Amino acid sequence: MIEFVNVVKEYPNGFRAVDNLSLQLPTGEITVLIGPSGCGKTTSMRMINRLIDTTRGEILIDGRSNYDMSVVELRRKIGYAIQQIGLFPHMTIFENVAIVPRLLKWQDSRIRKRVDELLELVGLNPDTYRDSYPRQLSGGQQQRVGVARALGADPPIMLMDEPFGAIDPITREILQDEFLQIQERVGKTIVFVTHDIDEAIKMGDRIAILRDGRLVQFDTPDTILSNPINRFVRDFVGTDRALKRLGLYRVSELMNTNPPRVFMSDNINKALEQIEKQGVLSAFVVDEETGVLKGWVDRENARKNTSLLDAMSESGHGDIAVRENATARDVLSAMVNRGFRVTPVVDSKGRLKGSITLAALQELNDMDNDYAPTLPPALDTEE
Amino acid sequence: MGSGLAAFAFFFLPLIELRPNRLASGIGFSLLELQGDYSYLVLFFLSLIPFAIAYRTDVGGRGWQLAILGNLMLVFSFILPERAGQLILTDAVTYLSDDVIINNPRILPSGGMFFGIFGGYMVLFGGLQDLRRADVARWGRLAIGWIGVLFIVFTFATGGLENYSFMVELRNNGERLQEVTIQHITFVSVSLLIGFFVGIGLGLWAARSERVAPLILYSVGIIQTVPSLALFGLLLAPLAVFGARLFSDIALQFIVFLVITIAYGALFSSIQNRVPSMARTPLVIIGALIAAIPLTLFVAVVVAFLYQIVLLRFTSDRFFDGNTLALLIFFAAFLVTLVRRFLPDEPVRTRILFRLNSGLIVFGVLFVVFLLFESARVYLGGNVNLDTLSLSDLGISGIGVAPALIALTLYSLLPLVRNTYAGLNNVDPAIIDSGRGMGMTPRQIFLKIELPLAFPIVMAGVRNAGVALVGIGTIAQIIGGGGLGVFILRGINDTSIDLILLGLIPAVFLALALDASLRFIEGVLVSPGIRQAEDA
Ligand SMILES: Nc1ncnc2c1ncn2[C@@H]1O[C@H](COP(=O)(O)OP(=O)(O)OP(=O)(O)O)[C@@H](O)[C@H]1O
């Protein structure tokens, strides 16, 4: 755990960039520092590995002050990745990733294994890229190397200052997703600075919103979206926060896992029975053998026809279904596009896993409105 | 175009000139006047062929033909007239009027020949461009491009051009030429070496301290604006006085001023924060002035003395045993570096090679120090008596090499300081920041990041300085410093172009060789990751 205790930073010119910051960043989680430009995010982050000295207050890492050990030792235990990447252009990718292990005087064989492992982790083929130089790589690839380098000696803590800030939106999405997968495996304590609220919501287990060097709200993304503490936070997260919040939920958490379902070989009465029993408008038709979604049959058609195959509207699962790892926001968008009130959910092979209704999404938004957020002391006032 | 020019020149301009001696003007001979042998007309026809070739459309074939033809034109323009000249020389008396003194009669290349060479070069160049367009491999183009020149050099080396006036002078002055060339090389290398350390030191200092940076950069800039002649003059008087002093006095003064400087520095840095910012700049300037005294004393003595013993080293009879060994050691170290660069990263192997490399370098340096020490002992005659040893015994006086060396060293400073400063300042702060963030110590950041990244720019500065020094060094003779300027000045006095050439051509080759070898070193040492990125 990283703990800020009444930390103050005053620059030599008298400017107070961080003002009495107290914050606890839980182990193994991504904590995002966010706020408008100049609010002190970078300053706060850089005080952790003492690239900037604190003026007053203390930063504790697992209960020990970060001034208790030598600065070099401290930094070698903390991964560091920045927006400008800062790869060393005169060194190969291998040498770049091997920097900290070499500083720590690891065995050569261990370093080589580690570098290959890391390059694979960030999705770069070691044999192709090991001996390349940074300028031979694209911006996105360079940032991957930057992340691999920060993970070099397997530090328990990572500091990341807008690591994906200078990368085009599409690549950024990909890198974010990949990074979340990496984090699932490595479980580091990560301090992640950004000024992009969407990125914060996506990446953060917790979000600390700063303003003029002070902490305004520190909560999970869900709470910040559902219960912004004051107008500043509300404005900061934007008017579409209900929509953004949908982005936090996976379909698999919200779906009905026992949707009305009939097999291709069943007769029409079975379908009608299912529809009546669940009180819905339609049932989904799946292949008996594979469980793959084949189409649907609605009540009208089921009554008019005598055979299931005649009554059913046939359709590929790609056209009518959503994937189970999609967000609630994706589902809403799909439903609005297709004009559905209910949508089947499938897995990556197209097998029916459940269904989700528009009503369920609405319900989600009404759910937390009476939740009272925890207010940091002295900040519970609106301006 | 080129061939037209050449044909025209061959036909109308005198190809060579016959001179009775170094000073008198001569008479010209054009192609048709070359008596006895009409085979020289081949030149004329040769230069017409390109017109025919130019209409071919197959680029590759045309390129080869033009290149070969260009080479032939170059070589024949150079060599055939010399053959003809030989014939003319044998009957020199018949061509010249009676009242001139014939002393080492000589053949001078004349307008026609220069145009011929120029035309040949243009044809060759056109051919090379065609070859490039036809995607002929680089080594192939290099080979065809240089073969003619190589042939000429070969002819020259085997004494095939001995009737040209330049060669006549070379024959007469061969030994002296060797001597002044060694002097010149020593000049340039000693002042470049000292300038290297002082300049890089100052550049580092400037890059590290915002406050002294303008001071340093302005000072070395101003030095560059002083004309070299004036600088020699300025150094004349003080050095003359200086040279008369006893070494022991100077050593004492050096120590006294060093102590004062250190005391001042300590005092200044302790009260620095309490000094009003207005007074800071003057205080820094005063500090710099005080520090300049021991620095100047030190550099002056070391430079002058070093020059003497290096020169002694190179001109000693036992030149080959010691020096060659030292050179061989460094060459071996360099080879190891080269091998290491191109070996795949096999840690055990590279580590062994790394050790070997460092070992060789250390050994080489020790050996060189030993050699210099040897020479110093020889120079001082073995019986040094500190009471009577004066600075002029150490090679310092108003005229001669001391002022020349000092001036050259000063001139080398600007490119070195400026490039070191720029190189270090150009390193992307984000790169240094990530180095710090990963826990590199300041020393590691300097050695592993800043230095390698600034290296190409620093090296460009060294190259600039070196090439400039070779040129400026020719002026040193004005104050009796020696070097290749010896011939050039004499040539100017005698209005003898041959003598000027005799000084000039080695100087040009020196500059080119220096540049090429520095580039080569650079090519090996600069990481491929940043190569050609900053080729300025
Ligand atoms: N060396 C310094 N001296 C004086 N003031 C500084 C210094 N560095 C930063 N500041 C000021 O401190 C404040 C916080 O800077 P910081 O870099 O932490 O902002 P940030 O939140 O990271 O902003 P951004 O999103 O633009 O990166 C800014 O107002 C900045 O001007």
Ligand SMILES: [Mg+2]
């Ligand atoms: Mg910032």
